[in-house]
Amino acid sequence: MLTYITRRVIQGLIVLLAVSFICFIIFRYAGDPVLTLAGRYATHQEQEEVRRAFGLDKPFYVQYTRFIANAAHGNFGKSYVSRIPALNLILERVPATVELATSAILIAFLLGVGLGVLVSLKPRALRNRLIMAGSLGGISIPTFLMGILLIMVFAVYLKILPPFGRGETINLGWWRTGFLTLSGLGHLVLPAFTLGMYQLAVLLRLTRAGMREVLAEEYIKTAWAKGLPPRKVIFKHALRNVLIPVVTMTGLQFGELIAFSIVTETIFQWPGMGNLLLISIYESDQPVIVTYIMLAALIILSINIVVDILYGFLNPKIRYD
Amino acid sequence: MRKAFLLLLAVLLVGAVCGPAGQALGASSIVIAVDSPPRTMNPHGSDADSNLGVMANIFEGLLQRKGPQGELVPALALSYEHPDLLTWKFVLRQGVKFHNGNPFTAADVKYTFERLAVPEVSEFVNTGKSFTSIETPDDYTVIVKTKDPTPWFANNMHQIYIMDKESTEKRDPGEVGVKPIGTGPYKLVEWVKGSYLKFTANEDYWEGAPSIKEVELRPITESSTRFAALVSGQADIVSGIPVELYDKVVQDPKIDVVSRPARRAIFLALGNEPGSPTADIRVRQAIYMAINEDEIIEKVMRGHAAPAAQIPDPPTIGYNADLKRLPYDPAKAKELLKAAGFEKGFELTLVGPNDRYVQDAKIAEAVVKYLAKVGIQAKLDVKPKAIFFPEVNQGKTYFYLIGWFDGTFDMGRTYFKLIHTRDKDKGFGEWNGSNFTDPEIDKILESTASMVDRAEREKTLQNLNKITMVDKIAWIPLHYQVDLYAIQKDKGIKFQPRPDQWMVFKEISKQ
Numbered sequence: 001m002l003t004y005i006t007r008r009v010i011q012g013l014i015v016l017l018a019v020s021f022i023c024f025i026i027f028r029y030a031g032d033p034v035l036t037l038a039g040r041y042a043t044h045q046e047q048e049e050v051r052r053a054f055g056l057d058k059p060f061y062v063q064y065t066r067f068i069a070n071a072a073h074g075n076f077g078k079s080y081v082s083r084i085p086a087l088n089l090i091l092e093r094v095p096a097t098v099e100l101a102t103s104a105i106l107i108a109f110l111l112g113v114g115l116g117v118l119v120s121l122k123p124r125a126l127r128n129r130l131i132m133a134g135s136l137g138g139i140s141i142p143t144f145l146m147g148i149l150l151i152m153v154f155a156v157y158l159k160i161l162p163p164f165g166r167g168e169t170i171n172l173g174w175w176r177t178g179f180l181t182l183s184g185l186g187h188l189v190l191p192a193f194t195l196g197m198y199q200l201a202v203l204l205r206l207t208r209a210g211m212r213e214v215l216a217e218e219y220i221k222t223a224w225a226k227g228l229p230p231r232k233v234i235f236k237h238a239l240r241n242v243l244i245p246v247v248t249m250t251g252l253q254f255g256e257l258i259a260f261s262i263v264t265e266t267i268f269q270w271p272g273m274g275n276l277l278l279i280s281i282y283e284s285d286q287p288v289i290v291t292y293i294m295l296a297a298l299i300i301l302s303i304n305i306v307v308d309i310l311y312g313f314l315n316p317k318i319r320y321d
Numbered sequence: 322m323r324k325a326f327l328l329l330l331a332v333l334l335v336g337a338v339c340g341p342a343g344q345a346l347g348a349s350s351i352v353i354a355v356d357s358p359p360r361t362m363n364p365h366g367s368d369a370d371s372n373l374g375v376m377a378n379i380f381e382g383l384l385q386r387k388g389p390q391g392e393l394v395p396a397l398a399l400s401y402e403h404p405d406l407l408t409w410k411f412v413l414r415q416g417v418k419f420h421n422g423n424p425f426t427a428a429d430v431k432y433t434f435e436r437l438a439v440p441e442v443s444e445f446v447n448t449g450k451s452f453t454s455i456e457t458p459d460d461y462t463v464i465v466k467t468k469d470p471t472p473w474f475a476n477n478m479h480q481i482y483i484m485d486k487e488s489t490e491k492r493d494p495g496e497v498g499v500k501p502i503g504t505g506p507y508k509l510v511e512w513v514k515g516s517y518l519k520f521t522a523n524e525d526y527w528e529g530a531p532s533i534k535e536v537e538l539r540p541i542t543e544s545s546t547r548f549a550a551l552v553s554g555q556a557d558i559v560s561g562i563p564v565e566l567y568d569k570v571v572q573d574p575k576i577d578v579v580s581r582p583a584r585r586a587i588f589l590a591l592g593n594e595p596g597s598p599t600a601d602i603r604v605r606q607a608i609y610m611a612i613n614e615d616e617i618i619e620k621v622m623r624g625h626a627a628p629a630a631q632i633p634d635p636p637t638i639g640y641n642a643d644l645k646r647l648p649y650d651p652a653k654a655k656e657l658l659k660a661a662g663f664e665k666g667f668e669l670t671l672v673g674p675n676d677r678y679v680q681d682a683k684i685a686e687a688v689v690k691y692l693a694k695v696g697i698q699a700k701l702d703v704k705p706k707a708i709f710f711p712e713v714n715q716g717k718t719y720f721y722l723i724g725w726f727d728g729t730f731d732m733g734r735t736y737f738k739l740i741h742t743r744d745k746d747k748g749f750g751e752w753n754g755s756n757f758t759d760p761e762i763d764k765i766l767e768s769t770a771s772m773v774d775r776a777e778r779e780k781t782l783q784n785l786n787k788i789t790m791v792d793k794i795a796w797i798p799l800h801y802q803v804d805l806y807a808i809q810k811d812k813g814i815k816f817q818p819r820p821d822q823w824m825v826f827k828e829i830s831k832q
Contacts, residue, residue, distance in 0.1 A: 032711040039368045039444040041738065043748025046447055050440040082361040083442065084495050093515065151549045163549035164541060165516055176513070269541045271515030279358075279542075282676070284707045 005309065012301040019297045020071070023290045024064050033080045033284045054080075067290070076294075077287035081280070086287040090273055090295060095175045096166060097265070097272035101257040103188050104196030109250055112200045116207025117239060120215065123208075131204070138201030147194040147267035154190060162187050164269040191268040195261055199253050203246060210242035248311055255303035259296035350535035351814070351831055353824055354550050356561035358515065358540030362501040363494070364482035365436060365443040370728075373480050374823030375538065378520060379420075380482035380503035383411055383430070384475065387828075389581075390636040391730060391820045393476060397425065397483055397504065398463075406470040406771055407453075413461040417527045419485040420502050427457035432486035434465065442494055448477060470771045472778060476729035506531045506827040515540070520826065531827040538824070551576065551807050557831075558816055560824060562805035564623040564679060570807050577810050580625065581818040583802040584726035586632045587678055589671075589688065590739075590796055592719040592755035599669075599720075603661040605794040607654040609647045611695040612688055614799055621683045626800040631790050632725060632735070634801060636820065638775070639732025639782030644790055646798070654695045666696035672712065673722035675703040679802050685722050713754030716743055721754055724802070728821065732782050733769050740795055741766055757795055762788065 038050040051057045055066070070077065076087045119128040141149075155163035167183035169176045178184025214220065215238055223233045262274035269275070273292065280288040312318045357371030364376040377385075383398035398411040417425040436442060437449030451471060456464045467474060485502050492500075501509055506528070507520040520536040539556060541547040544563040551559045552573055562570055562578070571578050591608065593600045599608075618626045630644040658664060671689050675682035682703045692699035703709075712718050727735040742758040743750035765785045772778045789795040804822055808814050813832030819825065 032714075035711055035714055037440065037444060038446050041368075041447040041734070041751075043447065043751065044745040045748065046450060050446060053440040081367070083363065083366055083498055084361075088495075089514075096515075148545055151546065155553050156549050159553055163553055163555065164546050165539070169513075266543050267546060269515070269539075269543065269546055271513060275515050282705070282707065 001312075005305070008305045008308070012298075012305065015301060016294060016297055017068075020068065020290060020294050021064065023293050024067065025060075027284070027286045027289055028060065033286060036283065037080055071294075076291040079280075079285050079288050081283050081285045081288075086291040089288060090276060090292055093271060093273045093276055095177060096270060097258055097261055097274060099178055100188070100191055100195060100261060100264070100270060100272060101254060103192035104257055104261075105199065105250060105254050106196075107192055108196035108199035108203055108253075112203030113207045113239075113243075113246060116204045117211055117234060119204070120208045120211035121234070123212065132208075135201040135204045138197045138204075141197075143194060143198070143263045144267055146197055147191070147264055150190045150194060151267070161190055163190075166271065191264050191270055194267070195257060195264040199250070199257070203250065206246055206249065207242060210246065211238060214238045214241055244311075244315060248307055251303060251307040251310075255300040258299055349533050349831060350537070351533050351558065351826075351829065352537045352539060352556045353826075354539045354541050354547055354556035354559045355824060356540070356542060356544070356547065358542070359518070361498045362509065362512065363442060363498040364484065364501070364503070365433075365445050366498060368444045368480075370822055374821070374825070375518070376482055376501075376503075377505070377823050378507040378536075378826050379501045379505045379509055380484070381505050382479045382481050382483065383413075384478040386479045386819075386821070389817065389820065393479065393730075396479070397430075398478075401475055403475070403773055406773065407466050407468075409465050409467070409474055411463045411465075413463065414527065415461055417504050418525060419488075419504050420508050420523065421485065421488055423485050423487055425483070425485075425504055426460045427463050428460075429483055429486045430463045431455045431457050432489070433481070433483045436484065436489075437481065442497075445481065448481065470773075472770070472773050473729040473731040473734045476731050480728055507536065528827075532830050533826060536826045551809075554809065557809050557812055557814055558824075558829070559807045560804075560822070562807050564625045564805070567623060567625065567805060575810050577808045579806045579808060579816065579818055581804045581806075581820070582627050582634070583804045583822070584634045584637075584820045585678070585724045585802050586629045586634065586726065586798060587626075587681075587684065587722065587724045587800055587802065588629070588632055588796045588798045590718075590721050590723060590753075590755045590757065591794075593757050593759070593793075593795075594719075598661070598663055598667045601661045602794060603657040604663060605797075606647065607657040607661075607695065608692065608697070609794060609797045610650045610657070611654040611697070612691045612797070612799070613649045614646065615649065617684060617687050618800055621680050621687055622800065622803075625679075625803040625805060627803065629798040629800050631786055631798055632739075632796060633732045633786065634726065634820075637727060637730045637732050638779050639736075639786050641783040641786045641790075644787060651691075651695050658696060664696070666698055668698045668700070669720055670700040670702050671720050671722065672702045672704070672709065672718045674706040674709040677706040677709075678724045681722060681724075684799065688722070714751060716754055716756050718754040719756075722799075723752075723754075725752075731778075732786065733766070733778065736766050736782075736785065736789075740789060759793055759795070762793065762795070 034047050034051045034056060037054065038047045055063065067077065076085065078084060079086050079089055082089065115131055119131050122128055151163045154161040165187055166178045167187035168181040169178045169184055170180045178188060220233065220238055223237050260274065261272060262278050264270065265272045265274040266278055276288065277292050359372045359375040360367050361372065364380045381396045383396060384393050385396035386392065387394050397414055397417060399414050400412050402410045404410060413427060419425060434452055434455050437445045440446055443449060451467050452465055453468050454466045458464065482503065488502050489497055499512065506523050506526045508523050510519040510521050512518050518538040522531050522534045524530045541550055544566065547559055548566050550556045570576055591599050591605065598604045614628050618624065618628060628646055630646045631641060633640040658666065669692065671685050673681055673685040685701055685703055689699040689701045713721060713723065725735065725739065737749055738752045740753060740757060740762060741749040742763055743753050743756055762785065765781065769778060769781050772781060804818055806818055808816055815830045817828065
């Protein structure tokens, strides 16, 4: 088991290096930051001076090795736009994104699995057919459209939910949370729904399919025959076995939600990491972009490793060596 | 029993939360939604208007601009003189204090000017490097000498903000970029990046405490969300209403739309390489006359633009009121092309940004279509501004769409960057992406560098304007943008938009 973990960690580091290398190359050709740094009225000489001051005149491999060497010490460079260390810029937005992603995955999981179980019991009932049709919509409608529609309906016409922002937040030390205020929770509803809609639909369909399969098994028929109450049959015996792949998938999706909530954050002006990434791409803020993508890769890699290991514990048939 | 306890807890929580929240916005507070967030609280860290406009509330320059024409009036300096071509003398206002209590003196001005030349903290490198000496004979006098004659030097002083020497030197750049200390009418209370900025009035402000006591600035980059914030009543003033949503906003009875011709002119730059079709003045006239600008304004800009016959706007020195647009006449355009020997047309690629100006990509599309109608095989090449502007700066774009306005209200400085023949050593023509070159224009331009008398400058620049637009057709002007703002009607808000799009809170009042 230990060798397995070590091997996965080393593989992860190689992937991180590769990601950073590719990012570096791409964003070298995606715009010249010196133009913005030196100001609109700078002469060519002044631009060259600024280029030298930021080390942007050195050849590619020098810039890259310097970046990796600094990164190993935790220094990811300063944002070209706000002159603040890139890592700090991203880290201070982590609470917003994590809270949004957590709420989204909770909604997706609870509603997805709950509705999936409901629908699997009487698949041909009208209500359940409507729910399945709705889930198809959840998968097909793009996130930005969903977000804008929800804003129009709930914020502009019905005026019961706020259209943007996090609302009142409270600082727990370094972590700025919106969970502890009514305003913060209210502001979470629409964005979390928008972000989690796709996962909700997927989990719904997955649970339904899994439950249909399991409910036809012999041991379930035995449970019914034994006269067990329906709650026990469905949840204790059937759902448990369906949950293993569902939980694994949810865990993996969580990493993706944290890393790529860009569209939802832009629509709802949510001050999270995704919002920062989009702004930085527009402004060719290389240090922030490269740091962000490395961080995203790190998060997804770590979550994958953890989920794989947990899966080994959950399912005794899996052996790692 | 447990349920009752939980219910009580819930009620207390709601009460605890809603109580303070209810007092947040009283009678003299306001919420403003803007389209671009400020990047840094370091006043020299960005020369973008979105940042400078926010800084204008916390910091002040030696001079400031007020009124619809952007008139230059005293701020931290009571007066200034220009004794010779290279020297500027400023007499400073006394009794002004920074937000931390430090007195404002000439030492702060000297420190600020020297800081401008440091690339790690300043984007005003060009201004910073233009000084040869900065002297402070006493606490309230500053005498600067510039390397070359700079007639527009004072005109730039409204966007050079004075920082407190003592605290800026003591703190590290990271803190300076987050906690600003200026002399302005408002202090920054809280900045949650990407969410909001909260300001409170500076009661000791030298011009008198501003009337609105609490201001909340919310940057919302997504235009449909900004619109939702407006119609749901969450913002009192909203800037940057997109032209496509104008009709919806105007219909809402609770909202007032305020529009103002912007300073920015959108125009086409076209090279005149000897031997190419566009070196012939008739071809340039043909291209000008082939474009139906009225239709562009009506259909693409939805009526929110004013046709332009030149690049400077009326308050700028160099604006020539006698200039008129060439009429839209595709038949004449075809005749001119034929007379120049290009009846079959020629190939031309229009380059432009797609995320910088209002409807920029659509305008470029329309221009290409108009040119095709008179036989010119025009191609479209629009790209993000991060790629477009470096190409212009390197002189790789022969025919491109761009917008410009000069913060110093003096066309001379702009002409040097936009139309003078590219000269890397002298620092001319940085933004002359099409490599347009004309010795007559260069000569007249260079002669204005030493002109300080405003009347003389005005006459020469107006003449130069006429030559570039009529005799040489150096550029093909399209239109001036229009700035659209929306205000909640029944809150008694009085708001006059500024020509530079800055939101200066001390100029807004609320009954």
